[in-house]
Amino acid sequence: MTASITVLHVDDDSQFAEMATRFLERENDRFDVLTATDADEGLETLRERTVDCVVSDHDMPGRNGIEFLEDLREEYTELPFILYTGKGSEEIASKAVSAGVTDYLQKEPGTEQYTLLANRIENAVERFRSRRDARTHRRRLETLVDNLPGIVYRCRNDPGWPMEYVAGDCEEITGYTPERLESESLAWGEDVIHPDDREAVWTEIEDALAADESFELTYRIRTAAGERRWVTERGCAVGSGGSDGSDAPRLEGVITDVTESRRRERRFEAIFDNTYQFTGLLEPDGTVIEANETALEFAGVDRESVVGDPLWETPWFERSEGGPAIAREAVETARKGELYRNRATVHGADGDALIDFSVRPVRDETGEVTLLIPEGRDITEFVEQKRRSRRNERRFEAIFDDPNLLVGLLDVDGTLREVNRTALRYVDADREAVIGEPFPETPWWGDDRREDVERWIQRAADGDYVGYTVEHDTDEGEPSVVEGTFRPVTDESDAVTAIVVSGSDVTERARRERELKRQNERLDEFASFVSHDLKNPISTVRGRLHLALETDEMEHVDQAVDAIERVDDLRVDLASTLRTGEIVDERTAVRVSEAAEGVRSVVDPPNAVSITVADDPVVDADPDAFQRLLENLVGNSIEHGGSDVDVRIGALEEGLYYEDDGPGIDPDHRERVFTPGFSTKESGEGIGMGMASVRQIVLAHGWEISIADAEELSGVRFEIRTGGGS
Structure with a gap:
């Protein structure tokens, strides 16, 4: 047994009762000890709680222990009762036995007495529960047998089991008359028992007889019409000697037709073992008799840990909020013969679940409620759906x-x-x-x-x-x-x-995405152009520093510093462009002659190219961007015309022009000059980014640029239209 044991200890000495409680619960962790200080309080506790055993002192104010026992037996005839008294005598013991005491134990000094008391309690409860279970089983069995038609028989114990006496519902069950079953021409074991069950039936009965026990088994038979039926046979050996004068043992018993019951059992088993439904059996008072595997697995418990407990004290309900009250209400409703149905939250090993909960009463032929069937269907997911x-x-x-x-x-x-x-x-x-x-x-x-x-x-x-x-x-x-x-x-x-x-x-969003894509493309081009524009000042720095090392002339270092400052200007310009997303920053009036002087500082060697500015035009431009534009134009002239190329810059009515005396640009190539990656150098050394950078800066200012033959020099002429006077 593993079920808990609730003990009621009645003693007017509260300190002793408290000490006894501690020792008893330490001796056996199954014990749950309740205390009361007199008989009245003890009876009240029994009416409120389910108690498995009562331990009572004898000498107490009001009613003594014997009187308490006599009152208790009027309502609880078989509840274990141990008289545990410090004042023992034969007279008290005799009265206690007469009143129906279960056990009698005298208080002793020391703690060993609690070990003995714990053993007495456990043994008394186990005997009580065993008698109760046996009585329940016997009552159900007798009820079942009394209400089933059957065959009473006496036969010899050999494999054929020839019948010597048969009475009852023989013909209704087997299709054979009693006379035919008693005749030599028909043997129960060979002609009536189903061939597939004969060996198992023989083995089970012989094992029971060898153990000097009665037997009970269920097997199949074949009727006279060839129909298959299920029967239950209960019997025992009754000695030897029969009408034939042989010494073979005789068997006597009852055979009942359980075909319909077997069908119902199978249907009930199918319902009981339903993997989607919690099902059980209860006594009318709510005590758990059985629970199916679905319910046990849900709570993470085994059968023995819940059978014998009230439904409201099982893990399903005891550990869920409001669960005990719902379980009690359900049992009370069903024991009155009414169906209880409601939603309830029950506790499981993996958490709580909401179930469609019902308790159904089962009545006997007199209308008395004999069983309760609790059922539950998990509707957590259904409700959540x-x-x-x-x-x-x-x-x-x-x-x-x-x-x-x-x-x-x-x-x-x-x-x-x-x-x-x-x-x-x-x-x-x-x-x-x-x-x-x-x-x-x-x-x-x-x-x-x-x-x-x-x-x-x-x-x-x-x-x-x-x-x-x-x-x-x-x-x-x-x-x-x-x-x-x-x-x-x-x-x-x-x-x-x-x-x-x-x-x-998403039209507006799509428009913004297209604009962002175009802006990103412009920034990508700008990054490529800046990389190209950095090439000249970096080359100047590198060349001047080499010359400074070779000649020890500080003039070269000064030129390198100027070039580095130009690199820094480009860095600042790049940072501003990336931050604002705009290639052209704040504009101001830029004098072309001053921008041309800045260009000379990045040409290596300095002043090698001749730059003439006529009319000294002024443009409304981003100074850094405009200087990069001139640097790329001058760099292009040097790249194609050599370092001694002549350049001339002058004013137009709405803009300015740029000319050199280089080889010019073939008219067939002029449409492609501003394309990134295109170069007119046959050697393939040019990367074709300089003129693309010029076009990007022109467009970023909102200007236009075109190519023509030089008018005052012999090379190429670029005309930049700014849309305003110069």
Whole structure:
């Protein structure tokens, strides 16, 4: 036995009772000891709590222990009662036995007495529970036997089990008359017992006889008509000697037809072992008799730990909030003959679960409630699904009424069932004109999109989540862009029942994305151009430092410093551009002659190129960007015309021109000169970024640039139109 034992200790000495409680619970961890200080309090406790054993002192105020026992026996006839007294005598012991005491023990000094008392309590409770279980089993068995038709028999104990005497419902059960069963022509073991069960029946009966025990077994028979039935046989050996004069042992017993009962048992077993339902059996007072594997596994307990306990003290209910009260109410309702049904939260090994809980009364033929059947079905997921469904409904309603979303509801075949006002306004359509129509044929889609929409609907009907982006032509010429989804709606079995189509106008976002892409492309080009523009001053620094090392002339160091300062200017320009996203920063009036002087500082060797500025034009420009523009033009002239090339810069009516006396640019190449990566050098040494950088700076200022033949020199001429006077 592993079930807990509740002990009521009645003693007017509260200190002694407290000490005894501690020692008893230490001796046996199954004990739960309650205390009372007199008989009245003890009886009150018995009415409120389920107690397995009472331990009582004798000498107490009011009623003594014997009187307490006599009162107790009027209501609790078999409850174990141990008289544990410090004043022992034969007279007290005799009265206690007469009153129905279970055991008698005298208090002794020392702690050994508590070990003895604990053993006496445990033994008394075990005997009481064993008698109670046996009595219950016997009562049920007698009730079952008394209400079943049967055959009374006497036979010889050999494999054929020839019958010597048969009476009762022989013909109703077997189809054979008693006379036929008693005849030599028919043997019960060979002709009636099913062939597949004969060996097992013989073995089980012989094992019981060898152990000098009675036997009870269930097996199949074949009737005279060939029908198969189930019977239960109960019997025992009754000695030897029969009408035939042999000494073979005789068996006597009863055979009952349990075919229908067997069918009911199998149906009950199917229900009881239902893996989706908690099922059990209770006494009318709520004591657990049985629980199925589903319920046991849910709580993480074994059968022995719950059988014998009240339902409200089992792990399912005791550990859940409000559980004991619900279990008590359910038992009280069912024991009155009424079905109890409600939702309850029960505790499991992996947490709590919400169950559809019921307790059903079972009545006997007199109408008395003899059993209770508690059942529970886990509805946690079902309830959560309903909550999710309701949440989804509310979300759908919110989405459907969103003025920024185009929303429609389709059947699985693509028929439009509902659409919101936002979507109708988007295409200026009437609701009546589109409801019930195939969705691909509605005004939201053109003929060129019909196949796409049909494919998206089919994918959603198959359970896929489909995203789409489409463009619609507008009167303004700029297309509007709609982005959305085809989303399947499923039921509890995951079958698609509908399709929700949603979309939102993302035209402005698409425009911003295109602008951002263009800006990023310009910045990428700018980074390439800056890398190119850094080449000249870095080359100057490197060359001048080498010359300084070779000649010890500080002039070269000064030139290197000027070039480094130019690199720093480019660094600042780059940082500003990356920070603002603009290639051209704040503009100011730039005198071309001053910008040309800055260019000379990065030409190596300095002043090798002749730069003439006529009319000294002034432009409204970003100073650093404009100087990079001139550096690239001068660098291009040196690259193609040599370091002694002549350059002339002058004013135009709306801008300025730049000329050199280099080889010029073939008219066939002029359209490609400003393309990144294009170079006119046959050697392939040029990287083609300088003139692209010039064009980028010109465009960033909002200017225009073109190429022509030089008018005053012999090379190429660039004309930059700034849109204003110089």
